[in-house]
Amino acid sequence: MGEVEEEDEEIVRRVLAGDTDSFSLLVRRYESKIRGFCANMLGDRELAWDAAQEIFIKVFKKLEGFRAEAKFSTWLFNISRNHCIDLLRKKKIFRFISFDFISEEGLSAEFQSGTGVDRQLEAKEVSKFILSKLSPDQRALLLLREFQGYSNNEIAEIVGSTEDSVKSKLKRIRKKVKELGQLEGGKDE
Amino acid sequence: MSNISDDKTKITFEAEPPASEEFVAQVMSRVRQEAHPHSAWLEYLKPQEWIVSSLVFGLAVVLLSPMLTEDSSYSVDSLLSSQADMEFHSLVDEDAALESFFLEDSFGEL
Structure with a gap:
Protein backbone atom coordinates (compact mmCIF):
# COMPACT_ATOMS: atom_id res chain seq x y z
CA MET A 1 0.00 0.00 0.00
CA PHE A 96 -23.66 -7.77 -34.52
CA ILE A 97 -25.68 -9.97 -32.24
CA SER A 98 -28.75 -9.57 -34.38
CA PHE A 99 -30.44 -6.65 -36.00
CA ASP A 100 -33.59 -8.40 -37.08
CA PHE A 101 -35.59 -6.11 -34.84
CA ILE A 102 -34.49 -2.98 -36.67
CA SER A 103 -36.18 -2.00 -39.88
CA GLU A 104 -36.00 1.18 -41.91
CA GLU A 105 -39.07 2.45 -40.05
CA GLY A 106 -37.59 1.80 -36.63
CA LEU A 107 -37.76 -0.84 -33.92
CA SER A 108 -40.31 -3.57 -34.29
CA ALA A 109 -43.43 -3.36 -32.13
CA GLU A 110 -42.54 -6.64 -30.46
CA PHE A 111 -39.20 -5.31 -29.35
CA GLN A 112 -40.57 -1.96 -28.19
CA SER A 113 -42.96 -3.69 -25.83
CA GLY A 114 -40.07 -5.54 -24.16
CA THR A 115 -39.20 -5.17 -20.49
CA GLY A 116 -36.05 -5.04 -18.28
CA VAL A 117 -33.56 -7.40 -19.93
CA ASP A 118 -34.94 -6.69 -23.37
CA ARG A 119 -34.44 -3.00 -22.82
CA GLN A 120 -30.80 -3.53 -21.84
CA LEU A 121 -30.21 -5.72 -24.85
CA GLU A 122 -31.97 -3.18 -26.96
CA ALA A 123 -29.71 -0.36 -25.79
CA LYS A 124 -26.66 -2.48 -26.49
CA GLU A 125 -27.89 -3.52 -29.90
CA VAL A 126 -28.92 -0.04 -30.96
CA SER A 127 -25.54 1.29 -29.83
CA LYS A 128 -23.80 -1.37 -31.85
CA PHE A 129 -25.96 -0.48 -34.79
CA ILE A 130 -25.03 3.20 -34.45
CA LEU A 131 -21.33 2.39 -34.12
CA SER A 132 -21.49 0.13 -37.18
CA LYS A 133 -22.85 3.01 -39.23
CA LEU A 134 -19.85 5.19 -38.43
CA SER A 135 -16.67 4.97 -40.47
CA PRO A 136 -13.69 3.33 -38.69
CA ASP A 137 -12.11 6.77 -38.24
CA GLN A 138 -15.28 8.26 -36.79
CA ARG A 139 -15.78 5.27 -34.50
CA ALA A 140 -12.23 5.58 -33.18
CA LEU A 141 -12.69 9.29 -32.47
CA LEU A 142 -15.98 8.75 -30.66
CA LEU A 143 -14.52 5.91 -28.59
CA LEU A 144 -11.42 7.85 -27.63
CA ARG A 145 -13.59 10.78 -26.51
CA GLU A 146 -16.58 9.07 -24.93
CA PHE A 147 -15.32 5.65 -23.88
CA GLN A 148 -11.68 6.33 -23.02
CA GLY A 149 -12.35 9.87 -21.83
CA TYR A 150 -9.48 11.55 -23.65
CA SER A 151 -9.57 15.31 -24.15
CA ASN A 152 -9.72 16.78 -27.65
CA ASN A 153 -6.09 17.80 -27.27
CA GLU A 154 -5.00 14.25 -26.35
CA ILE A 155 -7.04 12.78 -29.21
CA ALA A 156 -5.34 15.20 -31.59
CA GLU A 157 -2.00 13.83 -30.38
CA ILE A 158 -3.16 10.22 -30.78
CA VAL A 159 -4.51 10.64 -34.31
CA GLY A 160 -1.84 13.12 -35.41
CA SER A 161 -4.21 16.00 -36.04
CA THR A 162 -5.07 19.41 -34.57
CA GLU A 163 -7.39 20.07 -31.66
CA ASP A 164 -9.72 22.18 -33.85
CA SER A 165 -9.97 19.45 -36.44
CA VAL A 166 -10.83 16.86 -33.78
CA LYS A 167 -13.42 19.20 -32.29
CA SER A 168 -15.22 19.76 -35.59
CA LYS A 169 -15.06 16.07 -36.51
CA LEU A 170 -16.56 15.11 -33.16
CA LYS A 171 -19.33 17.65 -33.73
CA ARG A 172 -20.18 16.02 -37.07
CA ILE A 173 -20.02 12.56 -35.51
CA ARG A 174 -22.41 13.54 -32.70
CA LYS A 175 -24.84 14.93 -35.27
CA LYS A 176 -24.70 11.66 -37.18
CA VAL A 177 -25.16 9.67 -33.97
CA LYS A 178 -28.20 11.78 -33.10
CA GLU A 179 -29.71 11.13 -36.53
CA LEU A 180 -29.10 7.40 -36.22
CA GLY A 181 -30.49 7.56 -32.70
CA GLN A 182 -33.83 8.76 -34.07
CA LEU A 183 -34.62 5.07 -34.36
CA GLU A 184 -34.81 4.77 -30.60
CA GLY A 185 -35.54 8.43 -29.80
CA GLY A 186 -39.34 8.27 -29.78
CA LYS A 187 -39.90 5.20 -27.65
CA ASP A 188 -38.15 6.47 -24.49
CA GLU A 189 -40.56 9.32 -24.08
CA MET B 1 -21.29 -1.19 -19.72
CA SER B 2 -20.99 2.58 -19.79
CA ASN B 3 -23.72 4.91 -20.92
CA ILE B 4 -22.84 8.12 -22.62
CA SER B 5 -25.64 10.60 -23.13
CA ASP B 6 -25.62 13.06 -25.93
CA ASP B 7 -28.80 15.08 -25.51
CA LYS B 8 -31.44 12.47 -26.32
CA THR B 9 -29.19 9.86 -27.89
CA LYS B 10 -27.63 7.23 -25.68
CA ILE B 11 -24.68 5.14 -26.74
CA THR B 12 -24.06 2.08 -24.66
CA PHE B 13 -20.51 0.93 -25.09
CA GLU B 14 -19.16 -2.53 -24.44
CA ALA B 15 -17.61 -2.34 -20.96
CA GLU B 16 -13.90 -2.87 -20.37
CA PRO B 17 -13.36 -6.57 -19.76
CA PRO B 18 -11.92 -7.73 -16.42
CA ALA B 19 -8.16 -8.14 -16.19
CA SER B 20 -6.95 -11.46 -17.56
CA GLU B 21 -3.72 -13.18 -16.48
CA GLU B 22 -4.19 -15.59 -19.38
CA PHE B 23 -4.03 -12.67 -21.79
CA VAL B 24 -0.86 -11.31 -20.14
CA ALA B 25 0.77 -14.77 -20.24
CA GLN B 26 -0.04 -15.24 -23.93
CA VAL B 27 1.34 -11.83 -24.85
CA MET B 28 4.50 -12.31 -22.78
CA SER B 29 5.15 -15.72 -24.30
CA ARG B 30 5.13 -14.14 -27.74
CA VAL B 31 7.15 -11.16 -26.55
CA ARG B 32 9.90 -13.49 -25.25
CA GLN B 33 9.94 -15.29 -28.59
CA GLU B 34 10.34 -11.94 -30.35
CA ALA B 35 13.13 -10.93 -27.96
CA HIS B 36 15.08 -14.21 -28.30
CA PRO B 37 13.83 -15.92 -31.46
CA HIS B 38 16.68 -18.49 -31.58
CA SER B 39 16.67 -19.47 -27.94
CA ALA B 40 12.91 -19.57 -27.33
CA TRP B 41 12.90 -23.39 -27.33
CA LEU B 42 15.41 -23.41 -24.45
CA GLU B 43 12.68 -22.12 -22.15
CA TYR B 44 10.82 -25.38 -22.58
CA LEU B 45 13.64 -27.43 -21.02
CA LYS B 46 13.41 -28.00 -17.28
CA PRO B 47 16.61 -27.99 -15.16
CA GLN B 48 16.70 -31.82 -14.88
CA GLU B 49 16.25 -32.08 -18.65
CA TRP B 50 19.20 -29.76 -19.03
CA ILE B 51 21.36 -32.08 -16.89
CA VAL B 52 20.32 -35.19 -18.86
CA SER B 53 20.91 -33.41 -22.18
CA SER B 54 24.36 -32.30 -21.09
CA LEU B 55 25.28 -35.83 -19.91
CA VAL B 56 24.13 -37.39 -23.20
CA PHE B 57 26.09 -34.82 -25.16
CA GLY B 58 29.20 -35.39 -23.05
CA LEU B 59 28.94 -39.17 -23.44
CA ALA B 60 28.54 -38.81 -27.19
CA VAL B 61 31.70 -36.70 -27.36
CA VAL B 62 33.67 -39.25 -25.30
CA LEU B 63 32.50 -42.15 -27.47
CA LEU B 64 33.10 -40.40 -30.74
CA SER B 65 36.46 -38.84 -29.89
CA PRO B 66 38.62 -41.95 -30.83
CA MET B 67 36.96 -42.05 -34.22
CA LEU B 68 37.57 -38.37 -34.66
CA THR B 69 41.26 -38.88 -33.72
CA GLU B 70 41.62 -41.71 -36.23
CA ASP B 71 40.02 -39.65 -38.91
CA SER B 72 42.51 -36.90 -38.23
CA SER B 73 45.35 -39.25 -39.35
CA TYR B 74 44.07 -38.73 -42.85
CA SER B 75 45.90 -35.47 -42.99
CA VAL B 76 47.25 -33.51 -45.90
CA ASP B 77 50.50 -35.48 -45.71
CA SER B 78 48.74 -38.80 -46.02
CA LEU B 79 46.68 -37.50 -48.92
CA LEU B 80 49.81 -36.26 -50.67
CA SER B 81 51.65 -39.53 -50.09
CA SER B 82 48.73 -41.59 -51.37
CA GLN B 83 48.57 -39.33 -54.42
CA ALA B 84 52.32 -39.84 -54.94
CA ASP B 85 51.81 -43.61 -54.68
CA MET B 86 49.12 -43.48 -57.30
CA GLU B 87 51.32 -41.45 -59.64
CA PHE B 88 54.22 -43.90 -59.11
CA HIS B 89 51.97 -46.87 -59.85
CA SER B 90 50.59 -45.25 -62.95
CA LEU B 91 54.17 -44.56 -64.16
CA VAL B 92 55.16 -48.15 -63.50
CA ASP B 93 52.07 -49.35 -65.38
CA GLU B 94 52.89 -47.04 -68.25
CA ASP B 95 56.47 -48.36 -68.43
CA ALA B 96 55.23 -51.91 -68.30
CA ALA B 97 52.77 -51.22 -71.11
CA LEU B 98 55.44 -49.65 -73.28
CA GLU B 99 57.79 -52.54 -72.56
CA SER B 100 55.21 -55.11 -73.56
CA PHE B 101 54.38 -53.10 -76.67
CA PHE B 102 58.01 -53.09 -77.77
CA LEU B 103 58.34 -56.73 -76.92
CA GLU B 104 55.23 -57.56 -78.93
CA ASP B 105 56.50 -55.37 -81.73
CA SER B 106 59.88 -57.00 -81.76
CA PHE B 107 58.29 -60.43 -81.62
CA GLY B 108 56.08 -59.34 -84.47
CA GLU B 109 59.08 -58.45 -86.51
CA LEU B 110 60.52 -61.81 -85.77
Whole structure:
Protein backbone atom coordinates (compact mmCIF):
# COMPACT_ATOMS: atom_id res chain seq x y z
CA MET A 1 0.00 0.00 0.00
CA GLY A 2 1.11 3.55 -0.63
CA GLU A 3 3.55 2.40 -3.30
CA VAL A 4 4.15 4.93 -6.02
CA GLU A 5 3.28 3.43 -9.36
CA GLU A 6 6.22 3.39 -11.71
CA GLU A 7 5.85 5.67 -14.71
CA ASP A 8 5.18 3.98 -18.06
CA GLU A 9 8.14 5.72 -19.62
CA GLU A 10 10.46 4.39 -16.92
CA ILE A 11 9.27 0.83 -17.60
CA VAL A 12 9.86 1.39 -21.31
CA ARG A 13 13.44 2.43 -20.56
CA ARG A 14 13.98 -0.77 -18.57
CA VAL A 15 12.54 -2.95 -21.34
CA LEU A 16 14.78 -1.23 -23.88
CA ALA A 17 17.76 -1.87 -21.60
CA GLY A 18 17.08 -5.61 -21.93
CA ASP A 19 14.61 -6.31 -19.12
CA THR A 20 12.00 -7.94 -21.38
CA ASP A 21 9.89 -9.23 -18.47
CA SER A 22 9.11 -5.67 -17.37
CA PHE A 23 6.96 -5.36 -20.47
CA SER A 24 4.37 -7.46 -18.60
CA LEU A 25 3.79 -4.47 -16.29
CA LEU A 26 2.65 -2.40 -19.25
CA VAL A 27 0.50 -5.24 -20.60
CA ARG A 28 -1.19 -5.65 -17.20
CA ARG A 29 -1.74 -1.92 -16.87
CA TYR A 30 -3.43 -1.46 -20.24
CA GLU A 31 -4.84 -4.81 -21.40
CA SER A 32 -8.41 -4.15 -20.19
CA LYS A 33 -8.51 -0.72 -21.78
CA ILE A 34 -7.13 -1.96 -25.08
CA ARG A 35 -9.39 -5.02 -25.20
CA GLY A 36 -12.37 -2.80 -24.40
CA PHE A 37 -11.38 -0.32 -27.10
CA CYS A 38 -10.92 -3.13 -29.65
CA ALA A 39 -14.24 -4.75 -28.69
CA ASN A 40 -16.07 -1.51 -29.40
CA MET A 41 -14.11 -0.86 -32.57
CA LEU A 42 -14.53 -4.36 -34.00
CA GLY A 43 -17.87 -5.31 -32.47
CA ASP A 44 -16.62 -8.69 -31.28
CA ARG A 45 -14.89 -9.73 -28.06
CA GLU A 46 -12.97 -12.68 -29.53
CA LEU A 47 -11.63 -10.60 -32.38
CA ALA A 48 -10.78 -7.95 -29.81
CA TRP A 49 -8.72 -10.47 -27.80
CA ASP A 50 -6.63 -11.38 -30.87
CA ALA A 51 -6.34 -7.79 -32.02
CA ALA A 52 -5.21 -6.62 -28.58
CA GLN A 53 -2.50 -9.31 -28.56
CA GLU A 54 -1.27 -8.20 -31.97
CA ILE A 55 -1.25 -4.60 -30.75
CA PHE A 56 0.96 -5.40 -27.73
CA ILE A 57 3.36 -7.39 -29.92
CA LYS A 58 3.50 -4.47 -32.35
CA VAL A 59 4.16 -2.10 -29.45
CA PHE A 60 7.01 -4.31 -28.22
CA LYS A 61 8.57 -4.48 -31.68
CA LYS A 62 8.29 -0.74 -32.19
CA LEU A 63 9.38 0.20 -28.67
CA GLU A 64 12.73 1.53 -29.86
CA GLY A 65 10.86 4.05 -31.99
CA PHE A 66 8.91 5.39 -29.03
CA ARG A 67 9.75 9.03 -28.44
CA ALA A 68 10.06 9.81 -24.76
CA GLU A 69 8.45 13.25 -25.15
CA ALA A 70 5.12 11.59 -25.96
CA LYS A 71 3.06 9.77 -23.34
CA PHE A 72 3.23 6.00 -23.63
CA SER A 73 -0.57 5.66 -23.37
CA THR A 74 -1.06 8.14 -26.22
CA TRP A 75 1.36 6.18 -28.38
CA LEU A 76 -0.31 2.89 -27.41
CA PHE A 77 -3.75 4.16 -28.41
CA ASN A 78 -2.36 5.49 -31.67
CA ILE A 79 -1.13 1.98 -32.54
CA SER A 80 -4.42 0.44 -31.32
CA ARG A 81 -6.54 2.81 -33.38
CA ASN A 82 -4.48 2.25 -36.53
CA HIS A 83 -4.50 -1.53 -36.05
CA CYS A 84 -8.30 -1.68 -35.64
CA ILE A 85 -8.88 0.63 -38.60
CA ASP A 86 -6.61 -1.57 -40.73
CA LEU A 87 -8.55 -4.67 -39.68
CA LEU A 88 -11.88 -3.02 -40.42
CA ARG A 89 -10.74 -1.82 -43.83
CA LYS A 90 -9.11 -5.09 -44.86
CA LYS A 91 -11.64 -7.56 -43.57
CA LYS A 92 -14.72 -5.38 -43.31
CA ILE A 93 -15.51 -6.82 -39.92
CA PHE A 94 -18.00 -5.56 -37.44
CA ARG A 95 -20.21 -8.18 -35.88
CA PHE A 96 -23.66 -7.77 -34.52
CA ILE A 97 -25.68 -9.97 -32.24
CA SER A 98 -28.75 -9.57 -34.38
CA PHE A 99 -30.44 -6.65 -36.00
CA ASP A 100 -33.59 -8.40 -37.08
CA PHE A 101 -35.59 -6.11 -34.84
CA ILE A 102 -34.49 -2.98 -36.67
CA SER A 103 -36.18 -2.00 -39.88
CA GLU A 104 -36.00 1.18 -41.91
CA GLU A 105 -39.07 2.45 -40.05
CA GLY A 106 -37.59 1.80 -36.63
CA LEU A 107 -37.76 -0.84 -33.92
CA SER A 108 -40.31 -3.57 -34.29
CA ALA A 109 -43.43 -3.36 -32.13
CA GLU A 110 -42.54 -6.64 -30.46
CA PHE A 111 -39.20 -5.31 -29.35
CA GLN A 112 -40.57 -1.96 -28.19
CA SER A 113 -42.96 -3.69 -25.83
CA GLY A 114 -40.07 -5.54 -24.16
CA THR A 115 -39.20 -5.17 -20.49
CA GLY A 116 -36.05 -5.04 -18.28
CA VAL A 117 -33.56 -7.40 -19.93
CA ASP A 118 -34.94 -6.69 -23.37
CA ARG A 119 -34.44 -3.00 -22.82
CA GLN A 120 -30.80 -3.53 -21.84
CA LEU A 121 -30.21 -5.72 -24.85
CA GLU A 122 -31.97 -3.18 -26.96
CA ALA A 123 -29.71 -0.36 -25.79
CA LYS A 124 -26.66 -2.48 -26.49
CA GLU A 125 -27.89 -3.52 -29.90
CA VAL A 126 -28.92 -0.04 -30.96
CA SER A 127 -25.54 1.29 -29.83
CA LYS A 128 -23.80 -1.37 -31.85
CA PHE A 129 -25.96 -0.48 -34.79
CA ILE A 130 -25.03 3.20 -34.45
CA LEU A 131 -21.33 2.39 -34.12
CA SER A 132 -21.49 0.13 -37.18
CA LYS A 133 -22.85 3.01 -39.23
CA LEU A 134 -19.85 5.19 -38.43
CA SER A 135 -16.67 4.97 -40.47
CA PRO A 136 -13.69 3.33 -38.69
CA ASP A 137 -12.11 6.77 -38.24
CA GLN A 138 -15.28 8.26 -36.79
CA ARG A 139 -15.78 5.27 -34.50
CA ALA A 140 -12.23 5.58 -33.18
CA LEU A 141 -12.69 9.29 -32.47
CA LEU A 142 -15.98 8.75 -30.66
CA LEU A 143 -14.52 5.91 -28.59
CA LEU A 144 -11.42 7.85 -27.63
CA ARG A 145 -13.59 10.78 -26.51
CA GLU A 146 -16.58 9.07 -24.93
CA PHE A 147 -15.32 5.65 -23.88
CA GLN A 148 -11.68 6.33 -23.02
CA GLY A 149 -12.35 9.87 -21.83
CA TYR A 150 -9.48 11.55 -23.65
CA SER A 151 -9.57 15.31 -24.15
CA ASN A 152 -9.72 16.78 -27.65
CA ASN A 153 -6.09 17.80 -27.27
CA GLU A 154 -5.00 14.25 -26.35
CA ILE A 155 -7.04 12.78 -29.21
CA ALA A 156 -5.34 15.20 -31.59
CA GLU A 157 -2.00 13.83 -30.38
CA ILE A 158 -3.16 10.22 -30.78
CA VAL A 159 -4.51 10.64 -34.31
CA GLY A 160 -1.84 13.12 -35.41
CA SER A 161 -4.21 16.00 -36.04
CA THR A 162 -5.07 19.41 -34.57
CA GLU A 163 -7.39 20.07 -31.66
CA ASP A 164 -9.72 22.18 -33.85
CA SER A 165 -9.97 19.45 -36.44
CA VAL A 166 -10.83 16.86 -33.78
CA LYS A 167 -13.42 19.20 -32.29
CA SER A 168 -15.22 19.76 -35.59
CA LYS A 169 -15.06 16.07 -36.51
CA LEU A 170 -16.56 15.11 -33.16
CA LYS A 171 -19.33 17.65 -33.73
CA ARG A 172 -20.18 16.02 -37.07
CA ILE A 173 -20.02 12.56 -35.51
CA ARG A 174 -22.41 13.54 -32.70
CA LYS A 175 -24.84 14.93 -35.27
CA LYS A 176 -24.70 11.66 -37.18
CA VAL A 177 -25.16 9.67 -33.97
CA LYS A 178 -28.20 11.78 -33.10
CA GLU A 179 -29.71 11.13 -36.53
CA LEU A 180 -29.10 7.40 -36.22
CA GLY A 181 -30.49 7.56 -32.70
CA GLN A 182 -33.83 8.76 -34.07
CA LEU A 183 -34.62 5.07 -34.36
CA GLU A 184 -34.81 4.77 -30.60
CA GLY A 185 -35.54 8.43 -29.80
CA GLY A 186 -39.34 8.27 -29.78
CA LYS A 187 -39.90 5.20 -27.65
CA ASP A 188 -38.15 6.47 -24.49
CA GLU A 189 -40.56 9.32 -24.08
CA MET B 1 -21.29 -1.19 -19.72
CA SER B 2 -20.99 2.58 -19.79
CA ASN B 3 -23.72 4.91 -20.92
CA ILE B 4 -22.84 8.12 -22.62
CA SER B 5 -25.64 10.60 -23.13
CA ASP B 6 -25.62 13.06 -25.93
CA ASP B 7 -28.80 15.08 -25.51
CA LYS B 8 -31.44 12.47 -26.32
CA THR B 9 -29.19 9.86 -27.89
CA LYS B 10 -27.63 7.23 -25.68
CA ILE B 11 -24.68 5.14 -26.74
CA THR B 12 -24.06 2.08 -24.66
CA PHE B 13 -20.51 0.93 -25.09
CA GLU B 14 -19.16 -2.53 -24.44
CA ALA B 15 -17.61 -2.34 -20.96
CA GLU B 16 -13.90 -2.87 -20.37
CA PRO B 17 -13.36 -6.57 -19.76
CA PRO B 18 -11.92 -7.73 -16.42
CA ALA B 19 -8.16 -8.14 -16.19
CA SER B 20 -6.95 -11.46 -17.56
CA GLU B 21 -3.72 -13.18 -16.48
CA GLU B 22 -4.19 -15.59 -19.38
CA PHE B 23 -4.03 -12.67 -21.79
CA VAL B 24 -0.86 -11.31 -20.14
CA ALA B 25 0.77 -14.77 -20.24
CA GLN B 26 -0.04 -15.24 -23.93
CA VAL B 27 1.34 -11.83 -24.85
CA MET B 28 4.50 -12.31 -22.78
CA SER B 29 5.15 -15.72 -24.30
CA ARG B 30 5.13 -14.14 -27.74
CA VAL B 31 7.15 -11.16 -26.55
CA ARG B 32 9.90 -13.49 -25.25
CA GLN B 33 9.94 -15.29 -28.59
CA GLU B 34 10.34 -11.94 -30.35
CA ALA B 35 13.13 -10.93 -27.96
CA HIS B 36 15.08 -14.21 -28.30
CA PRO B 37 13.83 -15.92 -31.46
CA HIS B 38 16.68 -18.49 -31.58
CA SER B 39 16.67 -19.47 -27.94
CA ALA B 40 12.91 -19.57 -27.33
CA TRP B 41 12.90 -23.39 -27.33
CA LEU B 42 15.41 -23.41 -24.45
CA GLU B 43 12.68 -22.12 -22.15
CA TYR B 44 10.82 -25.38 -22.58
CA LEU B 45 13.64 -27.43 -21.02
CA LYS B 46 13.41 -28.00 -17.28
CA PRO B 47 16.61 -27.99 -15.16
CA GLN B 48 16.70 -31.82 -14.88
CA GLU B 49 16.25 -32.08 -18.65
CA TRP B 50 19.20 -29.76 -19.03
CA ILE B 51 21.36 -32.08 -16.89
CA VAL B 52 20.32 -35.19 -18.86
CA SER B 53 20.91 -33.41 -22.18
CA SER B 54 24.36 -32.30 -21.09
CA LEU B 55 25.28 -35.83 -19.91
CA VAL B 56 24.13 -37.39 -23.20
CA PHE B 57 26.09 -34.82 -25.16
CA GLY B 58 29.20 -35.39 -23.05
CA LEU B 59 28.94 -39.17 -23.44
CA ALA B 60 28.54 -38.81 -27.19
CA VAL B 61 31.70 -36.70 -27.36
CA VAL B 62 33.67 -39.25 -25.30
CA LEU B 63 32.50 -42.15 -27.47
CA LEU B 64 33.10 -40.40 -30.74
CA SER B 65 36.46 -38.84 -29.89
CA PRO B 66 38.62 -41.95 -30.83
CA MET B 67 36.96 -42.05 -34.22
CA LEU B 68 37.57 -38.37 -34.66
CA THR B 69 41.26 -38.88 -33.72
CA GLU B 70 41.62 -41.71 -36.23
CA ASP B 71 40.02 -39.65 -38.91
CA SER B 72 42.51 -36.90 -38.23
CA SER B 73 45.35 -39.25 -39.35
CA TYR B 74 44.07 -38.73 -42.85
CA SER B 75 45.90 -35.47 -42.99
CA VAL B 76 47.25 -33.51 -45.90
CA ASP B 77 50.50 -35.48 -45.71
CA SER B 78 48.74 -38.80 -46.02
CA LEU B 79 46.68 -37.50 -48.92
CA LEU B 80 49.81 -36.26 -50.67
CA SER B 81 51.65 -39.53 -50.09
CA SER B 82 48.73 -41.59 -51.37
CA GLN B 83 48.57 -39.33 -54.42
CA ALA B 84 52.32 -39.84 -54.94
CA ASP B 85 51.81 -43.61 -54.68
CA MET B 86 49.12 -43.48 -57.30
CA GLU B 87 51.32 -41.45 -59.64
CA PHE B 88 54.22 -43.90 -59.11
CA HIS B 89 51.97 -46.87 -59.85
CA SER B 90 50.59 -45.25 -62.95
CA LEU B 91 54.17 -44.56 -64.16
CA VAL B 92 55.16 -48.15 -63.50
CA ASP B 93 52.07 -49.35 -65.38
CA GLU B 94 52.89 -47.04 -68.25
CA ASP B 95 56.47 -48.36 -68.43
CA ALA B 96 55.23 -51.91 -68.30
CA ALA B 97 52.77 -51.22 -71.11
CA LEU B 98 55.44 -49.65 -73.28
CA GLU B 99 57.79 -52.54 -72.56
CA SER B 100 55.21 -55.11 -73.56
CA PHE B 101 54.38 -53.10 -76.67
CA PHE B 102 58.01 -53.09 -77.77
CA LEU B 103 58.34 -56.73 -76.92
CA GLU B 104 55.23 -57.56 -78.93
CA ASP B 105 56.50 -55.37 -81.73
CA SER B 106 59.88 -57.00 -81.76
CA PHE B 107 58.29 -60.43 -81.62
CA GLY B 108 56.08 -59.34 -84.47
CA GLU B 109 59.08 -58.45 -86.51
CA LEU B 110 60.52 -61.81 -85.77
